[in-house]
Amino acid sequence: MSVRRSGARAPHPIIKLLVQRVALGVVTLCVVSVVIFAATQALPGNAAVAILGHSATPAALHALERQLHLNRSVFAQYGSWISGVVSGHSGTSLVNGMPVWSIVGPAAANSAVLVGLSGVIGTVVGVTLGAVVALRKDSLLDHVSSVVALAVTALPEFVVAIAMIILFATVVWDVLPAVSMVPPGTQAWAEPRELILPVATLAIVIVPYIFRMTRAATVEALASDYAEMARLKGLPTWRVLAVHALPNAIAPVVQVIGLSFLYLAGGIVVVEFVFAFPGIGSSLVSAVSNRDVPTIQLLVLVLAGFYVFVNIVTDVVALLVTPRRRLPR
């Protein structure tokens, strides 16, 4: 009783962590927005010249300077940019004159589908493989999978993507589309066939991390006294694994799943470019090659926001699955 009462007075550790992390995340995002802005727009020299090149006519330069508000002070420029981002009017693209949010919004939705699907599939495959291999420690399967995982970990995602295209979309079997032909305006999930290869590529890239961590943590848990005890009681192997070992092995696995989602946020840049998938990553590549500053700024900010969000979720989930760290101290 006394424990419960003291717990009621102090804020619950999860709430406390959540508040701390959200506050820290907002601060980080503010600093990040300053960095993005400073890097892209307020650089020494003239951003208009940088965008249009040195051969631009003075009239064009003036027009662009007005569009980017370069004739105002740096702080005023930042202020109008950030208030625009928050209210959903962060300028227009320098390439096609469309509002930046109308480009970034649908792209973000498509990328979210891509990241969500590959993250979930990668997690399920990685955790299952890791747990199965942990049960067969030091078998041939264990050694082979450890070597394969080490090799796949090192592969750049564009090499995996190209291998998928060679295998399934061109040279070997020509059964799946090599590029996503999602018509503008439609959403990615309307064309499931277009999603298969990008999702498979991203899942392959993250599986080894999740697999290795699950294996290591499960092996550790299976070697513990309580797992030994459960086995001696005559429990079936699957029960020892699912009820006794896995719940204790899950905290570090959650951390690695979180890292994998962060990694996916970078991985989509290359993978979306390869498959011409209309998401954040391919938009960023074309915005960078067109020097479309307003679009670059918003895309990078959205990615940074995703990073901060995933970090918070990971910390909270890791705490939720570790009951001993949850007790109020």
Add this chain to the structure above:
Amino acid sequence: MAIVTATGSGPARPTVRRRRAWVAVLLRAASLPRGRFGLGVVGFIVAIAVLGPFLAPHSATASIVSPFALPSRGALLGGDELGRDVLSRVLGGGWVLLAMAAAATALGVVIGSASGVAAAYLRGRWDTVIMRTVDVVLAFPQLVFALLLVSILGPTVWLTVLAVGFSHAPQVARVMRSAALDVSERDFVKAVELLGVRRRKIMAKEILPNLISPLMVETGLRMTYSIVIIAGLSFLGFGQAPPAPNWGTMINENRIGLVLNPWGVIVPAALIALLTIGVNTWTDAVARVAIGIDREAETATLLELPAVGGER
């Protein structure tokens, strides 16, 4: 994110013996099967990249066959999008990638360890400033950060090296700081402090030599990522200017002709894959010897090492 175990633990040893221990670690790593494999593969690719330009049968920029021609006696791996010899471009397209990756790694490791050791040893305001900067940079995917820098600086070779090197620094700083925290508290550091040795000298001559193990592992990891990111940037079209041969650029140039002549894509992709696998396998061998990762107790180390944690 980085749950940190004692990386640099073990008794403090005098600098001279440390230096020999560092060679011993590399020799022992090279005697492991995976170390030998990694070294062999890396050696093979480096040989192709370095000797290649001298062995190329044709000019890397001259059109000699029809676009995407199949392999023939004149062009053993066929032609690329402009009918240039794929073999010659493969032989000529590796050394710039390798040199850029090595330079970016060196830059990232130097900046990262300097700031990590400084944060751990100086503490206080320095620690706060350095680590908060690290947090901000780590709020982007590394490729996106490099891409952002390239979009500002422009896609020239040296600026790309600077961008990638700089994007490595925060992660290196984090690892080195956590390793240096432990060393900074040791008695021999306190002893030289009492002798009145300057702080910069203490960091360089007393603390850094005791961080050789994590430094070696970190360098290997950063080399893998440098290759991945630099090849990736050239693949995305932000590498060397077009006529120059480059494995990353070649994959992108020739993938439209994948059905006609797949070798223009397969060979450079396979070489990049072998290179990263080789470097990563070698780094794994070094980590096993230097930090003593036991396959049974690798949980903590897996979390600590971003290579296996997947944070790029």
